[in-house]
Amino acid sequence: MQIDKKTSPDQVQERSKPKKGMPLAAQIVVWLAILAILGLVAVGLARTQQGNVQIGDQIPDFTLKFFDGYTYDGKSELKLSDLKGKVVVLNFWASWCIPCEDEAAELESSWRYYQDAGQVVFIGVDYVDTEPEARGYLTKFDITYPNGPDLATKISQLFRIKGVPETYFIDKDGKLAYTQIGPFSTEAQIHNIIDGLLAK
Amino acid sequence: MKNPLIKLAVLAFFFGAAMGITSTVSAQEPMPSDNEVNAIARDLFCPVCENTPLDVCATQACAQWRELIRLKLSEGWNEDQIKQYFVDQYGARVLSEPPKQGLFWLVYVIPPILIFIGVIIFIKALRNIRAIEKEEMALEQTANEPDEYMSKIEEELKGLKNANR
Numbered sequence: 192m193q194i195d196k197k198t199s200p201d202q203v204q205e206r207s208k209p210k211k212g213m214p215l216a217a218q219i220v221v222w223l224a225i226l227a228i229l230g231l232v233a234v235g236l237a238r239t240q241q242g243n244v245q246i247g248d249q250i251p252d253f254t255l256k257f258f259d260g261y262t263y264d265g266k267s268e269l270k271l272s273d274l275k276g277k278v279v280v281l282n283f284w285a286s287w288c289i290p291c292e293d294e295a296a297e298l299e300s301s302w303r304y305y306q307d308a309g310q311v312v313f314i315g316v317d318y319v320d321t322e323p324e325a326r327g328y329l330t331k332f333d334i335t336y337p338n339g340p341d342l343a344t345k346i347s348q349l350f351r352i353k354g355v356p357e358t359y360f361i362d363k364d365g366k367l368a369y370t371q372i373g374p375f376s377t378e379a380q381i382h383n384i385i386d387g388l389l390a391k
Numbered sequence: 392m393k394n395p396l397i398k399l400a401v402l403a404f405f406f407g408a409a410m411g412i413t414s415t416v417s418a419q420e421p422m423p424s425d426n427e428v429n430a431i432a433r434d435l436f437c438p439v440c441e442n443t444p445l446d447v448c449a450t451q452a453c454a455q456w457r458e459l460i461r462l463k464l465s466e467g468w469n470e471d472q473i474k475q476y477f478v479d480q481y482g483a484r485v486l487s488e489p490p491k492q493g494l495f496w497l498v499y500v501i502p503p504i505l506i507f508i509g510v511i512i513f514i515k516a517l518r519n520i521r522a523i524e525k526e527e528m529a530l531e532q533t534a535n536e537p538d539e540y541m542s543k544i545e546e547e548l549k550g551l552k553n554a555n556r
Contacts, residue, residue, distance in 0.1 A: 197553035213511075221508060230500055248445075294461040319438050319481055324464075343482040344438060 194263040227352060244350050244359070248367050253346050257339040258326065269314065269337060271365070278311045278388045279361040280381070283341070283352050285320045286328035291356045294374035295332035298358075301381045311385055316341045318355050362388050423464035431470050434487045435477055444487065486514050 213221075244250065256268040263269050271279065282298055284291040298313065305311035315338035317325045322340065330337055343349050350359060353372070360369040369384050432446035439452045446457075456477075463473045477485050489495040 224504065224508075228505075231497070285452065287455055319452060321459045323459075324455050340480065342480060343478075344484075345482070348482075 210358055225249055231391050238351075240352060243352065243357070243370055243372070244367050246367055246370065250359075250365055251349055252363050255316060255337075255339040255346065256342065258317075258322075258329070261337050261339065263312070263314075263337040268339070273362075274312050274361075275365055276363050277309075278363060278385055279359075279383065280311065280313045281316060281350075281359040281361065282313065283316050283318045283347060283350070283355050283357045284328075285318045285355045286324035287320065288355045290374045292328075292332070293376075294356060295328075295334065297375050297378040297381060299332060299334050299336070300378050301385070304382070305385065306336075310389060313337070315339070316346050318347050318352070319344065360384055360388060362391065423461050427464060428457050428460045431464075431473055432457050434474070435485050436487060438481060438484060 213267075229296070250271060252270060252272040254268055254270050257263070261267070264273075280298075280301075281357070302311075302313040305313075313336035315329075315334065315336060317338060317340045320340065325340065328334075350357070356371075356374050358371040359367060361373075362368040368388050371384075375381050402527050429446040433444050435445040435456070436443070437445055437448055437453045437456055438448070440448050443453075445453050460473055464474065468476070474486065478490075483490055483495065489498050492497060
């Protein structure tokens with residue numbers, strides 16, 4: 192007769208006793224830290240997945256300091272909130288961007304068309320560019336509307352742009368009305384959008 | 392050279408020659424080499440071409456950035472000044488190593504914390520496994536040891552069987 196002593200009731204009880212582990216406070220801290228990290232990762236991923244600013248969104252205020260020689264209303268910088276009541280055409284470009292060259296003349300021509308009426312403001316935002324080349328580009332296309340560098344890429348991050356050229360039409364209430372991804376093919380295309388916004 | 396005019400002419404000649412030599416020297420100052428430019432460029436990332444260091448990035452934007460580094464170097468800027476210029480112009484995300492400030496601290500703090508937590512969990516799991524193994528070995532040893540009480544019972548049972556026969 193053989194008696195198995197391996198799993199006697201006393202020993203089973205002994206084994207199932209809760210083991211001494213990490214203190215509860217430490218466990219809570221660890222879990223909170225893990226949740227915080229996951230939260231940060233989730234926010235980062237959500238921001239990456241988020242597309243451009245949506246039509247109808249109120250555009251947050253920003254300030255653009257112009258390149259030397261450019262002014263608007265006699266000032267060397269511009270605050271978007273100062274342009275309420277006007278239609279704003281905000282164009283992101285760069286000197287290294289070939290498609291930007293395709294629309295440069297159309298944008299400048301449109302600006303000259305609307306400039307005198309004072310109801311429309313064109314703004315050029317130079318994205319991730321080097322100043323000598325940017326200045327060369329502005330001279331080459333004789334661009335006269337206010338232009339400035341996107342310092343620390345703050346404005347492009349605000350609009351969550353995916354590339355250049357991208358143009359944003361902001362209505363008189365400061366809300367995004369239309370987005371053009373890629374270059375305009377004709378000047379009429381720009382006029383149609385602006386005229387529609389002016390008519391509202 | 393008693394004539395003051397001749398003296399003046401000679402002086403003017405030497406002065407002019409000296410100026411000529413100086414300007415020749417400054418004109419012949421070599422432009423920073425590609426290696427010097429790339430030594431800085433490899434620590435920078437252009438936001439347009441993510442994950443590609445500036446020194447190996449082939450786009451027009453990156454080429455312009457490298458030329459800008461060359462220009463700044465030729466103007467006597469040092470590496471830190473150039474990097475700071477790029478941060479001011481394009482944001483801290485252009486740096487391969489984020490600055491140790493603000494939220495960027497998380498980049499430096501989180502990985503060691505995660506590794507620390509991982510090591511603790513690993514050590515604890517290892518200890519548990521060893522404890523269970525020890526426990527099982529102890530039990531096996533106990534089971535193999537001759538038990539006087541059991542031997543006595545078995546002997547008595549044998550005796551009973553023999554008696555019944």
